[in-house]
Amino acid sequence: MTPPRKPARGETPRPLIELQDIRKSYGGREGEGGAEGGSPAVTVLHGISLQLHAGEFVAIVGASGSGKSTLMHILGCLDRASAGRYLFDGRDVSTFDGDALAWLRREAFGFVFQGYHLVPSESVLENTEIPALYAGMPEAERHTRAVALLERLGMGTRLHHRPHQLSGGQQQRVAIARALMNGGRIILADEPTGALDSKSGAEVMALLHELADAGHTVILITHDRSVAAQARRIIEIRDGRIVEDSGGMEQPAVAVDIEMPDLQASRGGASMAADMREATRTAWRVMWSNRFRTGLTLLGIVIGVASVIVMLAVGGGSQKKVMAQFETFGTRTMFVSAQVASTRNPGAPLTLADAEALRMLPNVEGVAPYIEDKVVVRRGNIDHLTEGGGATIDFSPVLGWGVAEGVMFDADDELRVAKVAVIGQTVRKLLFADGQSPVGQDILVDKVPFQIVGVLAAKGANDGEDQDDRVVVPLSAATTRIYGHPHPTWIAVQVRDIERAQETAEAIEAQLARQQAGREVRIWNRVEALRVQTETARAMTLMLGLIAIVSLIVGGIGVMNVMLMTVRERTREIGIRMATGARQRDILRQFMTEAVLVTSVGGTVGVVAGLGIVVGLMLAGVPVLFSLAASVGAFGCAVLTGLIFGFMPARNAARLDPVVALAGE
Incomplete structure (x- = not known):
């Protein structure tokens, strides 16, 4: 898509964001309030119409429950309106699919939340890099830009600190750096000073002023009128309606155009290799931070894989022993002898x-x-x-x-x-x-x-x-x-x-x-006996293998339960990643990688344990037959278990609504 056309002299510039009669309702369908078995809808926004231009510094002010946060979520494409039109640079956002909305959040918006919303397991530097990661920025460039932003915001000495090691003001600075990582053309700040002391709050507001002066579009959501007064345009919202708009903004000194791509073509984003590296790194960190629970989860996979190897080795050893006994005089040989003579049978x-x-x-x-x-x-x-x-x-x-x-x-x-x-x-x-x-x-x-x-x-x-x-x-x-x-x-x-x-x-x-x-003759049909015993040994090996596979399935169910728990525990992290531009497939890949990594580690430990047991049995004189195919197959089954049983939790995570995920605990 070509860049937006520059307005001619005297021509009114096209709004960057335009809301036309936006409504948002929750709960039942409107009109069913008195219907039997129905529940009335709760309407939060009542026909909001609004135009925002590039480069504005706008404050949306209102009391708690007035609908300002809901309006911010719709503006930032974290939520969809129930009715009305949302035009972004002239294009109807309601026609965008999930990937297009993720692109907008990643490339156009930068979010600064009251609760900071930093990923607890990531460092300051890694939190800052998240949007660029999903944008597909090369690692070296991503790292350089993140360091520069953090140093600019006074966080250069705390690059490798975790969020819990920072003060509230420092966490908010990291959130601002993250918002700027991909350019941050539009900064959406939801109560950015609400959880800060007066000094830290003043520093954050000073940063927002700097961004506005640099040409960024800043949309400030607040209930504090003194904070709102620092903006160049104030919009007051009450009970889901705009009751006052200072309007009449002067054209900014620096206009910011956002070139939108062809949203039906490639949406860009992180490469498969980069995404897999990041997913693996994050998965390993999550596993390590929950070592005890991960160990219990791994136990089922370890037992399953080791059981497959040991059971098949014992079954194969038994079958080999039977074959060895018959090979004394050939495996396809039977013996014929005459009956011993007696008084009744002269022979x-x-x-x-x-x-x-x-x-x-x-x-x-x-x-x-x-x-x-x-x-x-x-x-x-x-x-x-x-x-x-x-x-x-x-x-x-x-x-x-x-x-x-x-x-x-x-x-x-x-x-x-x-x-x-x-x-x-x-x-x-x-x-x-x-x-x-x-x-x-x-x-x-x-x-x-x-x-x-x-x-x-x-x-x-x-x-x-x-x-x-x-x-x-x-x-x-x-x-x-x-x-x-x-x-x-x-x-x-x-x-x-x-x-x-x-x-x-x-x-x-x-x-x-x-x-x-x-x-009369006697026939020692060794061949038939061999066939029967071989089939019996094969059936026994198969049965042992099936028993071991059942233990793998049980381990897989354990993985699924833990992954479902993990998704629930990390709902807010999922929302943060979606807010910074992660697509559904990015979230799906993240949690699928975690499930496969768990089972892969368990499979590796299981193979080592199984081989150790087989060696022990060999030293004890038990007939065993090591099978490389069984080891590879057992490990493959473990990985497949992660894919199968990790899919549902991963899909549930990917389908979470961003605004609902952000509100999760």
Whole structure:
């Protein structure tokens, strides 16, 4: 929008502010005073019409309850009229939305209140900078201007004092500096000397005179006629009506034009980064000033986040333990053995033909027949009773059991009935306690010499049985040189799809029944057991996680309650910020930042506490599995909790009416 046109010689200048039949009512709707269930409206202003020009020094005087403060609130765009027109530089203020009104308060007006209305948690310098912050003034420029204003007003030595460390006159000087921060083209002073002693009051009035002489438009609201007499124009208001107006002002020596922007375009204001920095700084200060309450609020978030990490770690550890137990002989492997013979069931042993038949079944990826029985191994003068086994070359891939040293016997060894063997870690320790490498060494297996070609990888114990206490030779050598029969003790069957494990087990039973009529077999369906236990562990982990999330939600409700309390306690601060130009989104961002900062700090402490507990459990031997995703997810949930549960209190704060907020306690 272009600047206002300068009036030509002899032409009456356009009023800066023009009120046309302004009315203000509170309560019920007019005309319903006698209606059943209705309440009469209380009318405070009765058709106020007034013109104010740039550069005037005007005093609006009236007794308490006359409506002068309400008129000031309407003039300063802190409140809206119930009826009538308010023209600011020729534009109807009733058409302005909340952001446009915030722009006017920020750029055109400077408020000096009787109660000073300084933000208690901010320093003198920070209070002064508030309007410039919402105007988007760069930090360095903002700081320089604020210091210059405060030094000009005699407050240069108290830049970092808090309001409670100042006298009333000093607080009013800070309020005047704040009013001038963005230019203060129009100074609205509401009873600026009412709470001051005579000396401080005289100093404040002298400052207002200086501002008026410098070309600022000064509107003084007072009940004191001696104070009003110092203005150049006096308007008396009584019972919501103007009863006297000295009028007839001389044109000021310095005219002040206010260039209004296109209010439908960008409204300017603080940048997102600057606003977030200020919101974070203010939020941290508020948290620190209420440390005990903040700590109690954080406790719920800390417990929630730590619970998520610990619960998921314990659940993951339990699941890992189950997997480790099954991985001894492969996670996709089931075992088939013949029923023990009895008088009622003569039984029939498994055969290598059975193994070949099972290999052809759907969903079977590998088959490994295995003969086992106790054998005595000897090296030198050391004898040891161990588990002997005969296996095919499918032993390693099907059981997932490779060698840690040397090699596994191959198909050529099996074809040649070679006397080669691989031994377990326990056998190695007993027979080769002298530290020699067993590979290439000879041992006796049931008095038959075998050459060691490899050492099996460690498996540990399973169901109390040491899986590493064994020696394995080619199946052909086991049947002819050790056991004297070709019947496998069991057949390991590796499946492709564990979801079809039960179906495959039933197919194995059916196939072996066809191979040998009346034969009964036992199938150790480890795959199905693994699937069930894995699902159970997963369900348990999920349940533990949900319990922890519930605690996070409870913590979030605590955050919401505290934020609602904070909004109520800081209602006046919200009004001060709105009076100095804060938009609704600025207030919303401020309180959302506080909620997120609370939960972020709680989330960080919770992550640290959770990790500490997990480490403690690990040292105590409890199976746990740390998950970075769980830690990040728990922290993210904490922040999300702040966003969700902080939104309603923040929205309530942003929707407060400025004049109502200023009157709050």
